[in-house]
Amino acid sequence: MTRSVYVTGIDRGDGRQVVELGVMELLTRHVDRVGVFRPLVHDRPDRLFDLLRARYRLGQPPHTAYGMGYEEAASLQAERGTDALVTELVERFHAVARDHEYVLVLGSDYAATSLPDELGLNARLANEFGAPVITVVGGQDQSGESLRAEAHNAYRAYRARGCDVAALVVNRVAPEDHAAVAGLLAERLPVPCYTLPEDGSLSAPTVSQVVRALDAVVLLGDDAGLSRDVRDFVFGGAMLPTFLPALTEGCLVVTPGDRADLIIGALAAHSAGAPPIAGVLLTLDERPGPDILALASRLAPGTPVVSVPGRSFPTAEQLFALEGKLHAGNPRKAETALGLFDRHVDTAELTNRIAVARSGRVTPMMFEHELIERSRAGRRRVVLPEGTEERVLRAADVLLRRDVCELTLLGEEDTVRKRAAELGIQLTDAQIVDPQTSPLRERFAERYAALRAHKGVTHELAYDVVADVSYFGTLMVQEGLADGMVSGAAHSTAATIRPAFEIIKTAPGARIVSSVFFMCLADRVLVYGDCAVNPDPDAEQLADIAIQSAATAAQFGVEPRIAMLSYSTGTSGSGADVDKVRRATELVRELRPDLLVEGPIQYDAAVDPAVAAAKLPGSRVAGRATVLVFPDLNTGNNTYKAVQRSAGAVAVGPVLQGLRKPVNDLSRGALVQDIVNTVAITAVQAQSQARAPQSQAHPPTGQRSQTQKAPNA
Template identity: 85%
Template sequence: MTRSVYVTGTDRGDGRQVIELGVMELLTRHVDRVGVFRPLFHGDGPDRLFDLLRSRYRLTQSAESVVGMTYGEAADLQAERGTDELVSRLVERFHAVARDYEYVVVLGTDFAGTTLPDELALNARLANEFAASVITVVGGQEQSAESVRAEARNAYRAYETLGCDVVALVVNRIAPADREAVAERLSASLPVPCYALPEDPSLSAPTVRQIVQKLGAEVLLGDDAGLSRDAKDFVFGGAMLPVFLPALTEGCLVVTPGDRVDLIVGALAAHSAGAPPIAGVLLTLDERPGPDILALAGRLAPGTPVVSVPGGSFPTAAELFAVEGKLETSSPRKAETALGLFERHVDVAELTDRISVARSGRVTPMMFEHELIERSRSARRRVVLPEGTEERVLRAADVLLRRDVCDLILLGEEEAIRKRAAELGIDLADAQLIDPQTSPLRDRFAEIYAKVRAHKGMTVELAHDVVADVSYFGTLMVQEGLADGMVSGAVHSTAATIRPAFEIIKTAPGAQIVSSVFFMCLADRVLVYGDCAVNPDPNAEQLADIAIQSAATATQFGVEPRIAMLSYSTGTSGSGADVDKVRKATELVRERRPDLLVEGPIQYDAAVDPAVAQTKLPGSEVAGKATVLVFPDLNTGNNTYKAVQRSAGAVAVGPVLQGLRKPVNDLSRGALVQDIVNTVAITAIQAQGEQRGERTEP
């Protein structure tokens, strides 16, 4: 039977989208097929929240199936045929959705500008008719702690009295100073879990794009990333430049007549210097700078929006203050902020249990990625990113910080990092920035490296230059416990990333070599491929070591290891040096780790296809259900993982290095932002498995 959860409130302005997004995130971690149903919708444009959910969670559900009917249709139907008929129609449309999904998230009515009588009672009745668990949301913006508590208690009693199965209550947008007191007192007075989320100004702040859309502004300069910046404040320019510049605040939108070239150039120059980074510039009175000034503006702050409106400053100000920030597809950073807020202040495990979510037997790519984020957050670690000025790394850092995944250290010239971050509209306030060239650690690291490489003739003087390289500096931070792991390779070669680790960190006890795996996330399962990135032609002993390491990595990330030692023949059907190598490696794995399930030599189809396995290796505990696939050489492994990735649409997470004493991971130079996020999360999880003392502060 399809289960459902109904997220509802008592009034408008409760910021319920944060909770709806958080619940969707929670469900997609455990359930393969999640649907969405919105009983009533205004119908005055696209459903931006559903568009966000569909894009973020790769939903295949059509937009038409989500909505029961418009508010206008509902009001007409209720007036003509009564509430019972309205409810009956909505129940019928809900079940049409529920038939296709394991779980349905119901988005309650928004209490905004409707003519429906007693909207709360309608939500309660629909929840009961849907047999849905209810999460009640109460807004606490600009209210005292006492009034918020009273409203929350009243909301719970209202839905509970109407027969709803209220499983949790969320008070949202509370003054941060009141959050803990409200949460404690509500938990003591209500019989269901109560979660209190503080107000986050960046969620209510509109993006520049939303302002452009609302005001019908013309975009003169700016790229997609710039238009996605939050306008956290408005600074109206009228004074002379020396008075104007100190008034700028971080993330502000500068509003000035278009003929004030001095203020336009001054604001953009301040942004470029990172003091402070602004959201953009809005020009009024339909005045535009000349092409030379616009060209200068584009060079000063690439990507920073400069937009124009025909109205004057006063009417424009009135319109600006009426624009609200919304969660939508065009504001992915808001989504990350919202999820970070939800996950910090909601006991996700408790809520999962309350809404009776059973984990699916399938493991989809999204479930695997969710699990990485959840596990990395569970025991916070510190990861160093040597490529601190690279755009993809900065964007990944933005996601990781907003989601509160781990602590981050970015390496590079601090001014250059801050300037690039400002150009991208990224806030690095919670990250640590270190310049290896000027850091006090450089002298200490030079002495350490000279000692480690003394047998190669390394001196402290030479080492002083070597350790200024970001890859060496980051590796030494990991070695010295100043960071728990390192991720690099977006712009550096694999050799540049892992050579310092070979020299300084070295292999773990019991490991003969350093190798790698990819987590191949197929539609319904996760396979582990090794080694597809490091060792060109391992011998039998090394191949056995790769298999044992890969099994350990699989176990660490929740994949039960059943090892297939791949070859071009299965069982005893083939002979030759290549097959013999795999056969010997299989025997070595069995000798060293008799507890592991391993089969080899075996062909790929016999390893993963039960029908083929029944013909070629009947009775095998691995054939047809292998989860760890070990390739005989790099040529085979690298080509196979790329073929599966491209042809089967699999998500390839990795390469994940294994066999080192401390975690260092390499990125593909074509890595996407999400690839970097996943790899950092994996590195943090690997670091959690390291049995070490407390970290040292840099």
């Protein structure tokens, strides 16, 4: 039976979209097919549904997500009565429920409607849908006692109408009152009550929203600039020396278009990072000449300069009426909203309250959600050496907004902050370290010189080497100043992992450093190893890769069933390559008799039950393998890319394994989401190592270490 949850309120202005987005995130962590239904809608397409559809890759046709428009509903209710209206909406809800495991219902918004007893209609629909209710109460400009009374009234209003109230959420509480209000509400209500503080960045409009609302003309600016949040307005009329100190971070400068001095002054201040502004809005339909615009473009590339025909005062009235909205075109606000929801809502408790049962299969999205959830549960610090790279900064923005981990970015601080400001990114909670000027450089030079003295490395040479961001970041991990490192978006694999081989070295018991990719297919997650590091492992190394890959799979919730891949299955083939895989399989069984392993085995027999039944009947691995170990790098690398491109799989990795501390490499073509996932994986690896600290001893004598193979090691 399809289950559902009904998110509703008692009045307008409660900021309910944050809760609706948060509940959708919670559902998609556990359920494969989630549908959305809004019984009553103002406009089509619906802004929030478009965001949910894009973000969560919903295949649901948009027209099925809506019951009917408010005008149609009011007319039907007036002509045929409430029962007829409810019957029609119930039928349309069940049309969605038939195709989904769980349905998120978005209640009415109480905005400019002519429906009598709108709260009663929401309550009745929730009962007819069989959906527990999450009730949202707006907390703006209200005292704790007032909110306590309103939350009680909201609970009683829905409970009295027969609703199963799963939880209440009091939203947009003044940050300074949040702790007191949360404590007051937690003690006085019969159901869980979660309190969310007001976040100014959610209510801040973007520059593009300003452009649309004022019908402005964009003279300069790119998409990144137009997506910046407008957190303040500064109206320019004074002379430049008086005007500049009035600028604030994220402000929109509003000035007559003939004040070239203020335009250039504001953009020059932005370029210097003191402070970064959102953009410049010109009034009176006055536009600077081409020479001023050319200078402005060079001073602050991408920063919006827009023009409106109106005067400053009526323009100001329009600006102050604007409020930020969640929509598909501004994913940063969605990340902020989700971070807020996850920090202040007990998602495990809420999951139980709304009876969400985990699906039997793991989808790519569910795997990604699990990564984020686990990394947030035990926050670690990850260092990102490529602090000025755009994709890294955008990933850092997501990670910070979602509260995934603590971050250190490497690079010259003014350069990093300026680049972030150009992209509309705030790095308030990130640590920025410049390896060239950091006091740690001397300490790291001494450490590196001691580690590499046997290779003739002097202190002077070490002092130069550790200024390299990859070496500096690796030493931060080695010295315990960071828990893991992720690099490679702009550096080669060798530049990323060579410092790890030299400094961090292999973990006790690991013969080599190897890698895996998590291949997220439509209905399952497979682990491929090794597709990135070892060109032609021998039987002993192949066995080590299999054991490491099984451990990594288990660490991330994939039950390990190992297939040692070859071009033949069982005893059907012979030759040096097959014999190597056969010997590796025997070694895995000797070293780890607790692991399920099969080999040699062909790929189709490993993953397809029908083929497995013909080629290896009775095998506990064939047809259901989850860890696929390739005989060499050529086979593994080409296979993962073929599956990624041809089957539309999400490839997360490479994830390095066998190091004492986590360092992970990125593809130079990595997308922002790839970087986010890899950082989350690194944080989870660091959590595991913190729970089971490893000895710092070198690998036992007689074991071959990847550190001995690394070039120039």
